[in-house]
Amino acid sequence: MAATTIKKVTIEPVDVPLEHPFTIAIGVQYAIKTALITVTLENGVVGYGEAAPLESINGENQATVLATLHSCKEFLLGKDVADYRKISRHLKGVFWAQVTARCAVEMAMLDAFTKSVGLPLYKFLGGMEDKIETDYTVDIVTPAMARDNAAKLAAKGYRLLKIKVGKNIAEDIDRILAVTQGAPACGITLDANQGFSPMEAINFLEQLKKHNLHPVLFEQPVVKHDLMGMRFVKDHSFIPIAADESVFTPADAINVARAGCADVINIKLMKSGIVDALDIAAIARSANLKLMIGCMLETRLGLACSVHFAAGLGGFGFVDLDPHINPDHDPFTGGPDFGDPLYRLTDVPGIGVSKR
Numbered sequence: 001m002a003a004t005t006i007k008k009v010t011i012e013p014v015d016v017p018l019e020h021p022f023t024i025a026i027g028v029q030y031a032i033k034t035a036l037i038t039v040t041l042e043n044g045v046v047g048y049g050e051a052a053p054l055e056s057i058n059g060e061n062q063a064t065v066l067a068t069l070h071s072c073k074e075f076l077l078g079k080d081v082a083d084y085r086k087i088s089r090h091l092k093g094v095f096w097a098q099v100t101a102r103c104a105v106e107m108a109m110l111d112a113f114t115k116s117v118g119l120p121l122y123k124f125l126g127g128m129e130d131k132i133e134t135d136y137t138v139d140i141v142t143p144a145m146a147r148d149n150a151a152k153l154a155a156k157g158y159r160l161l162k163i164k165v166g167k168n169i170a171e172d173i174d175r176i177l178a179v180t181q182g183a184p185a186c187g188i189t190l191d192a193n194q195g196f197s198p199m200e201a202i203n204f205l206e207q208l209k210k211h212n213l214h215p216v217l218f219e220q221p222v223v224k225h226d227l228m229g230m231r232f233v234k235d236h237s238f239i240p241i242a243a244d245e246s247v248f249t250p251a252d253a254i255n256v257a258r259a260g261c262a263d264v265i266n267i268k269l270m271k272s273g274i275v276d277a278l279d280i281a282a283i284a285r286s287a288n289l290k291l292m293i294g295c296m297l298e299t300r301l302g303l304a305c306s307v308h309f310a311a312g313l314g315g316f317g318f319v320d321l322d323p324h325i326n327p328d329h330d331p332f333t334g335g336p337d338f339g340d341p342l343y344r345l346t347d348v349p350g351i352g353v354s355k356r
């Protein structure tokens with residue numbers, strides 16, 4: 001039996017309250033509710049994987065990811081994590097719609113495997129960069145709060161702020177203006193989370209111009225399956241357009257490239273899993289689309305895995321991996337050195353996080 005064979009699997013919920021509710025166009029979150037899978041190998045190495053579902057985005061929630069992970073348990077016992085692609089392909093065939101749960105299994109296998117071979121995950125993925133810089137998100141709050149948050153983030157060292165929009169154009173413009181007043185030196189990106197119709201998105205862009213606002217990116221202006229609507233927005237936009245919710249799979253990435261509806265693809269491991277995210281990145285690069293990486297509301301474990309992914313592959317022009325948990329409340333510790341706004345990778349093997 002290989003030393004990298006899985007001999008034990010444990011599955012548990014992870015609940016962390018947020019200090020402030022987080023509001024975007026498609027809902028409000030009050031807590032981080034994820035699931036943790038832990039695999040222990042014959043060689044004693046332990047690998048961790050997190051599933052961070054967001055029901056309004058990927059149709060999964062904490063209960064469904066826990067159920068899916070429990071369904072995978074028997075299958076995983078006795079499998080060799082060195083065969084992570086084979087295992088991942090099998091699970092995709094069975095649980096094709098449960099991508100967030102599958103991502104956790106892939107994460108745990110890759111964490112355990114790279115620990116076993118003594119490599120940090122980002123080195124295993126190619127080691128292109130050893131640090132990345134993230135933006136920070138200002139969610140849908142009052143203009144006064146947005147101004148205050150922006151000023152605090154700029155003082156911490158963040159140079160790019162992402163502003164959630166897509167609920168009400170007039171209020172969105174007021175909030176963007178408030179952010180630019182609070183942090184005049186920061187660049188801004190906008191994320192509508194599918195909140196606009198194509199015409200509303202174009203009106204919104206006109207309003208931005210009128211107020212002399214020049215964001216560097218406009219993410220997912222319209223509903224995810226309306227690629228022609230997104231193309232219409234892109235054709236009338238003075239800002240690059242990013243596809244986020246429109247791209248879950250490598251096939252989605254090809255459709256976005258064919259439709260010519262975006263300049264950037266936002267990869268999130270929780271939308272595609274890690275193995276398919278590698279294909280999406282390859283498709284985006286080949287189609288001359290820029291790469292972005294984002295996250296759901298995740299603990300340090302999921303976030304750290306995305307940091308390894310982006311640094312290992314390199315070339316991510318937009319990094320949106322901002323932590324939303326107070327580190328004192330995070331069930332995990334370690335991983336990359338999480339500075340504001342620079343994340344530095346370390347030589348610790350695997351993802352490098354451990355349970356507190």
Ligand SMILES: [Mg+2]
Binds near residue numbers: 191219
């Ligand atoms: Mg987004």
